[in-house]
Amino acid sequence: MIIEVRDLKKSFGPHRVLDGVSFSIAKGQAVAIIGISGGGKSVLLKHLIGLLTPDAGEIHINGQNIAGMNERRLLQIRRSFGMLFQGAALFDSLTVEQNVGFLLQREGRTAAAEISRRVAEVLELVGLAGTQKKTPAELSGGMRKRVGLARAVIYRPEIVLYDEPTTGLDPIASDSIDQLIRRVVDAFNVTSIAVTHDMRSVRRISRRILMLHEGRIYADQTPEEIFRSSDPVIYRFVNGIADPLEALSPISP
Amino acid sequence: MTDLAKQLVRDWFGGLGRGALLCRDILSSLFTVKPVWRDVVYQVYFIGVKSQLVVAVTGAFTGMVLCYQSYIQFHRVRMDSATLAVVAVSMGSELGPVLTGLMVAGRVGAAIAAEIGTMRVTEQIDALRTLAAHPVDYLVVPRFLAMLLAMPLLTAESIALGIGAAYVVATFLLGINPADAWHQMIRHTDDVDIMTGLIKTFIYGGIIAVVACYKGLTCPQGAEGVGHATTEAVVYSSIAILICNFFLTMLLNTLLQ
Numbered sequence: 385m386i387i388e389v390r391d392l393k394k395s396f397g398p399h400r401v402l403d404g405v406s407f408s409i410a411k412g413q414a415v416a417i418i419g420i421s422g423g424g425k426s427v428l429l430k431h432l433i434g435l436l437t438p439d440a441g442e443i444h445i446n447g448q449n450i451a452g453m454n455e456r457r458l459l460q461i462r463r464s465f466g467m468l469f470q471g472a473a474l475f476d477s478l479t480v481e482q483n484v485g486f487l488l489q490r491e492g493r494t495a496a497a498e499i500s501r502r503v504a505e506v507l508e509l510v511g512l513a514g515t516q517k518k519t520p521a522e523l524s525g526g527m528r529k530r531v532g533l534a535r536a537v538i539y540r541p542e543i544v545l546y547d548e549p550t551t552g553l554d555p556i557a558s559d560s561i562d563q564l565i566r567r568v569v570d571a572f573n574v575t576s577i578a579v580t581h582d583m584r585s586v587r588r589i590s591r592r593i594l595m596l597h598e599g600r601i602y603a604d605q606t607p608e609e610i611f612r613s614s615d616p617v618i619y620r621f622v623n624g625i626a627d628p629l630e631a632l633s634p635i636s637p
Numbered sequence: 638m639t640d641l642a643k644q645l646v647r648d649w650f651g652g653l654g655r656g657a658l659l660c661r662d663i664l665s666s667l668f669t670v671k672p673v674w675r676d677v678v679y680q681v682y683f684i685g686v687k688s689q690l691v692v693a694v695t696g697a698f699t700g701m702v703l704c705y706q707s708y709i710q711f712h713r714v715r716m717d718s719a720t721l722a723v724v725a726v727s728m729g730s731e732l733g734p735v736l737t738g739l740m741v742a743g744r745v746g747a748a749i750a751a752e753i754g755t756m757r758v759t760e761q762i763d764a765l766r767t768l769a770a771h772p773v774d775y776l777v778v779p780r781f782l783a784m785l786l787a788m789p790l791l792t793a794e795s796i797a798l799g800i801g802a803a804y805v806v807a808t809f810l811l812g813i814n815p816a817d818a819w820h821q822m823i824r825h826t827d828d829v830d831i832m833t834g835l836i837k838t839f840i841y842g843g844i845i846a847v848v849a850c851y852k853g854l855t856c857p858q859g860a861e862g863v864g865h866a867t868t869e870a871v872v873y874s875s876i877a878i879l880i881c882n883f884f885l886t887m888l889l890n891t892l893l894q
Contacts, residue, residue, distance in 0.1 A: 434766075435763050435766060435767070455771060458766075460769070462769050463769050465767060467764070467767040469760045469763065470760070471760060475761055475765075476759075476761070487769055490768070490769070490770055490775075491769075535768070536767075
């Protein structure tokens, strides 16, 4: 198993967000984590890459437990990860080329010409050839996500994490991001984990779905099983049906 | 003790602890990771070169008003020629470093906290960490080193302009004999006075960089959070400078005199 999570718990103040999450992911799998907004999906994703420290539990990446590991050791572990953030999180002060080539340039092991070549190659893969000199401010939301994706995969990581890859995009831009994610999975044979509540996107980019509900993994099934499920919690989520009792409750002033 | 008071005390000690951990990370980075000098040079430009106007104006006008006020007092006891000496000692050891520190805290400390705070709320700091770059190595150390380099130079400039402007006021406006004023100033101003000022300002540079970076890195979410972090960076670094100034004056006087 490339990722193994055991009994992960995390609270923010009195609010318990993760309450004993356990699962494992094999190399090369394309997994989607679904669940309601504010349900702890992004928190779970950030634990996998060591951006958050759990209150309890273990997170094994390639056999190494990263829970409680110090930041400098985590930096080496993170070399196996690429991550696409919800808002792309491009560095404002750098150009597209500098953003995409950031890690290679910082490591100082690759020649400048080789970095430029690889940046051009990966930008072409995401359909943004020739945008090297642009700044993030000059790009649209969809283009920023494409650059974020290029930055996440240029150094060929084993695992790519996507935090709400299609949130805030129109349906056509969402579809093109989903196609890109599929292309990246096929081109680099990576393990991909996407956190999303966009069910169209889930169907397109994953082969396995983990549903997070009330701080635990509620379902671990294939997309076909999830979309056919008659379980009330899964059914309501997949079909976007609010809890009738909740919907009819009086609106507090 | 009420719950609110307990919470305030806990937050205060928690903040001190996290600040101390940041200082440890900075020291550890300085000794184990090679700084990117290009980033340091850019920060020296931003902190040093771009702060010159504000520091020069502050230094010059403080020297001028100090000269004028001192002259009024000295003139009563017919000691006009001591005016420039008082200005030089005050500017060199106290006013130059403190005012430069306060002005740089306002201009640069606020900018650092706002920039790093915005990076935090837009997940750019998390992105850095996923790209195997430690935020302390990439963001804090270049600013810290640049501040240590730029502050003594800015202070020297402020002191020189303060004394120069006071000399112009003393000789052209107040009619003090130039040779007399210059001679008395050289006689009563020791190297130690200037050394004290420059050592102090070196420390103030470190304080501003650590406080501003800390406030940026721990900035609460949202635009309000960035505003909060920026204000606190300026207020806390200014207060820290004023408190440290008293203790540093006593310590350096004991060590250097």
